[in-house]
Amino acid sequence: MKKLINAVEDVVKEQLEGLATAHPDVLKVNFEPYYVYRADAPVQGKVALISGGGSGHEPMHGGFVGMGMLSAACPGEVFTSPTPDQMYEAAKAVDGGAGVLFLAKNYTGDVLNFEMAAELAYADGIKVQSILIDDDAAVKDSLYTAGRRGVGTTVLVEKIAGAAAEAGYNLKQCADLARKVNQYGRSLGMAITSCTVPAAGKPTFELGDDEYEFGIGIHGEPGRERLKMQTADEITEKMALAIIEDGAYTRTVREWDNDKGEWYDLELTDEPFKAGDKVIAFVNSMGGTPVSELYAVYRKLTQVCEAKGLTIVRNLIGPYITSLEMQGMSITLLKVDDEILKFWDAPVKTPGLRWGV
Amino acid sequence: MKKLINAVEDVVKEQLEGLATAHPDVLKVNFEPYYVYRADAPVQGKVALISGGGSGHEPMHGGFVGMGMLSAACPGEVFTSPTPDQMYEAAKAVDGGAGVLFLAKNYTGDVLNFEMAAELAYADGIKVQSILIDDDAAVKDSLYTAGRRGVGTTVLVEKIAGAAAEAGYNLKQCADLARKVNQYGRSLGMAITSCTVPAAGKPTFELGDDEYEFGIGIHGEPGRERLKMQTADEITEKMALAIIEDGAYTRTVREWDNDKGEWYDLELTDEPFKAGDKVIAFVNSMGGTPVSELYAVYRKLTQVCEAKGLTIVRNLIGPYITSLEMQGMSITLLKVDDEILKFWDAPVKTPGLRWGV
Numbered sequence: 001m002k003k004l005i006n007a008v009e010d011v012v013k014e015q016l017e018g019l020a021t022a023h024p025d026v027l028k029v030n031f032e033p034y035y036v037y038r039a040d041a042p043v044q045g046k047v048a049l050i051s052g053g054g055s056g057h058e059p060m061h062g063g064f065v066g067m068g069m070l071s072a073a074c075p076g077e078v079f080t081s082p083t084p085d086q087m088y089e090a091a092k093a094v095d096g097g098a099g100v101l102f103l104a105k106n107y108t109g110d111v112l113n114f115e116m117a118a119e120l121a122y123a124d125g126i127k128v129q130s131i132l133i134d135d136d137a138a139v140k141d142s143l144y145t146a147g148r149r150g151v152g153t154t155v156l157v158e159k160i161a162g163a164a165a166e167a168g169y170n171l172k173q174c175a176d177l178a179r180k181v182n183q184y185g186r187s188l189g190m191a192i193t194s195c196t197v198p199a200a201g202k203p204t205f206e207l208g209d210d211e212y213e214f215g216i217g218i219h220g221e222p223g224r225e226r227l228k229m230q231t232a233d234e235i236t237e238k239m240a241l242a243i244i245e246d247g248a249y250t251r252t253v254r255e256w257d258n259d260k261g262e263w264y265d266l267e268l269t270d271e272p273f274k275a276g277d278k279v280i281a282f283v284n285s286m287g288g289t290p291v292s293e294l295y296a297v298y299r300k301l302t303q304v305c306e307a308k309g310l311t312i313v314r315n316l317i318g319p320y321i322t323s324l325e326m327q328g329m330s331i332t333l334l335k336v337d338d339e340i341l342k343f344w345d346a347p348v349k350t351p352g353l354r355w356g357v
Numbered sequence: 358m359k360k361l362i363n364a365v366e367d368v369v370k371e372q373l374e375g376l377a378t379a380h381p382d383v384l385k386v387n388f389e390p391y392y393v394y395r396a397d398a399p400v401q402g403k404v405a406l407i408s409g410g411g412s413g414h415e416p417m418h419g420g421f422v423g424m425g426m427l428s429a430a431c432p433g434e435v436f437t438s439p440t441p442d443q444m445y446e447a448a449k450a451v452d453g454g455a456g457v458l459f460l461a462k463n464y465t466g467d468v469l470n471f472e473m474a475a476e477l478a479y480a481d482g483i484k485v486q487s488i489l490i491d492d493d494a495a496v497k498d499s500l501y502t503a504g505r506r507g508v509g510t511t512v513l514v515e516k517i518a519g520a521a522a523e524a525g526y527n528l529k530q531c532a533d534l535a536r537k538v539n540q541y542g543r544s545l546g547m548a549i550t551s552c553t554v555p556a557a558g559k560p561t562f563e564l565g566d567d568e569y570e571f572g573i574g575i576h577g578e579p580g581r582e583r584l585k586m587q588t589a590d591e592i593t594e595k596m597a598l599a600i601i602e603d604g605a606y607t608r609t610v611r612e613w614d615n616d617k618g619e620w621y622d623l624e625l626t627d628e629p630f631k632a633g634d635k636v637i638a639f640v641n642s643m644g645g646t647p648v649s650e651l652y653a654v655y656r657k658l659t660q661v662c663e664a665k666g667l668t669i670v671r672n673l674i675g676p677y678i679t680s681l682e683m684q685g686m687s688i689t690l691l692k693v694d695d696e697i698l699k700f701w702d703a704p705v706k707t708p709g710l711r712w713g714v
Contacts, residue, residue, distance in 0.1 A: 002549040002550070002566065002567075002569070002586055002684075003549075003589075003650060004549075004589040004592065004646060004650035004651075004653060004654055004686065005588070005589050005650065005653060006588045006589050006590050006653070007588075011649075011653070014589075014652075014653045014656055015649045015650075015652045015653050015656075016652075017652075017656045018651075018652030018653055018654070018655040018656035019652050021655065021656060021659050022652065022655050022672050022674055055649070056649070058647060058648050058649040058652075059648055063648070192359040192360075192361075193359070209359065210359075212359070229359055231362070231363045231364075232360075232361040232362050232363050232371075233363050235361065287645075287647040288644075288645040288647070288682055288684070289361060289682065290415060290644040290645070290676070290679055290681055290682050291415050291416055291420070291676065291679075291709075292372045292412070292413070292415040292681070293360060293361035293362065293372075294361075294375075295371075295372045295373075295374075295375030295376050295379065295415075296361060296362060296363070296368070296371045296372050296375055297361055297375070298375040298378065298379050299371055299372075299374045299375035299378060302378050315379050317379055317708075319647070319648065319676070322647055322648075324647055324649070325645055325646065325647050325684060327359070327645070327682060329361065351674075352648075354711060354712055355711055355712075355714070356714065357712070357713065
């Protein structure tokens with residue numbers, strides 16, 4: 001294993017030290033327990049967005065803390081869920097009286113720990129809502145979770161709901177918007193190489209010199225199938241069609257009732273894309289794939305979308321939700337309406353995503 | 358070779374098609390010959406900055422075309438110099454009457470072809486100046502050039518001189534500023550893996566599982582030495598000290614006299630860093646190294662700078678001047694004064710670098 005690291009047990013701590021040192025105008029880092037939070041937190045009267053998950057997906061989530069996006073991010077060890085006390089302490093640090101919105105990606109450990117944190121924060125008198133991100137169209141169940149995994153749409157939810165909070169949306173409005181964005185977004189990933197978790201010291205999986213994994217998760221968990229390597233056009237078309245032609249998706253999620261102080265079940269159905277939809281197209285590097293190749297993918301993606309009647313109105317192209325140094329990419333399509341588009345275009349200032357300011 | 362590409366001979370063309378499709382509000386692409394240019398070019402009365410070089414370093418240069426940075430970029434095939442007609446045609450397309458400033462990295466082919474383009478443009482009545490970027494402190498001479506190579510400082514020159522042109526600097530003022538930024542900047546790179554040029558189909562070089570290349574160039578050309586793998590702290594300290602303790606560097610460059618219509622020799626000496634200097638610190642991924650590891654490097658870099666009396670006043674951390682999917686990183690330190698800092702902070706809107714707008 002060759003990486004730019006020191007001791008394996010210090011990887012997350014030292015990256016966080018670097019992040020804090022580099023961006024003191026935007027964020028701070030608490031080290032016991034770990035959470036990254038806005039330098040100006042708590043912002044009185046503003047809903048606070050908190051996300052988190054295992055490290056190794058940078059810039060997500062810590063790099064998305066700042067004006068117009070997250071109020072706090074809770075990093076676990078590499079590919080390991082953060083603990084409930086991280087989200088709980090972060091909630092206390094950033095709540096400005098308008099409540100906190102937890103954004104949890106659908107991995108069993110993350111979901112459980114965010115739920116425990118919600119109960120702890122509620123018990124302290126903090127208003128809480130919690131939204132699950134489960135946008136991965138690749139597989140129904142996976143190595144780390146039941147149901148669809150939370151992947152690329154997470155970045156878009158954080159941006160859009162973050163802008164809404166900045167604009168004065170209340171907690172319920174932010175939660176409704178975040179839920180909608182998750183339901184409007186679908187993703188699919190692929191890998192041509194594995195990544196190596198520092199603590200493991202060897203590649204998570206092996207791929208032949210002529211193979212790629214179609215539908216891979218952001219931790220290297222298996223996808224739909226292992227295929228012989230194809231051209232960028234073939235791979236892009238296969239992925240884009242799998243997203244666009246994905247059927248309705250129904251599942252039951254648990255959300256927190258802040259009035260009653262209890263969890264309740266909510267059945268949600270994501271409708272398929274249809275001709276005439278306007279979309280944000282997000283082409284994401286898994287970490288080791290250079291941006292030049294992403295542009296070749298984007299070129300073909302625009303052709304497939306056009307053929308299926310989808311109009312790409314905005315795009316995001318680069319490494320935003322990664323799997324360490326894995327080579328590969330993911331595509332996310334997000335159906336937009338005027339509300340989503342307005343908040344997508346709003347200013348954002350974070351280490352990982354910035355415009356308008 | 359596994360890459361997200363189609364036919365090898367279409368790699369550059371298809372990436373440019375993707376770039377043009379993704380960012381029509383910012384730039385356009387001319388395909389015969391290749392050049393990327395601002396969507397609003399020519400801007401009357403504004404000096405036009407033109408850079409270029411082999412492809413494979415994206416987002417540099419095409420991704421730096423836009424408001425506040427380059428007016429045009431001329432991409433060659435992967436790791437291959439662009440031809441004089443590219444820079445000449447680009448100059449005609451973007452000159453708004455105030456002249457064009459060519460920014461050439463010091464590689465023999467690039468330098469020759471930029472010089473021919475300058476003569477062609479001058480013959481057409483376009484005012485021209487040309488500045489050489491040669492900031493690589495690793496080696497004196499290298500595989501592709503005599504003298505120091507042009508590497509990380511290029512990104513900073515393009516940003517800073519681009520902002521000055523936007524602010525109304527005339528051609529001589531832009532050239533003087535670009536020359537100063539190059540003289541104030543020093544870089545050094547390292548690699549832990551090779552990259553694979555599509556047309557070659559195999560890695561450019563081989564590195565052992567326990568080795569890294571110290572002082573590597575952005576095309577994988579050899580550096581100072583091949584070393585046993587070290588920790589991020591050890592590597593960062595070694596690189597930072599090599600930059601900070603680098604002595605005065607004197608060489609003769611050729612610049613274009615726009616009044617006389619001829620080249621002349623100019624002796625330039627770059628002074629070493631000294632305690633008390635304020636610097637911009639740029640930690641760059643070679644493409645395959647994830648941003649998380651760059652933050653660990655930045656953490657140590659701040660410690661070394663502090664110990665040597667340098668104050669980091671701004672930073673840039675991410676993949677900006679890459680070598681395809683090579684894993685590794687480079688460090689650039691740029692001494693700043695008020696003029697440089699003002700233009701660094703000015704708004705920029707390009708696919709690869711954006712803030713303030």
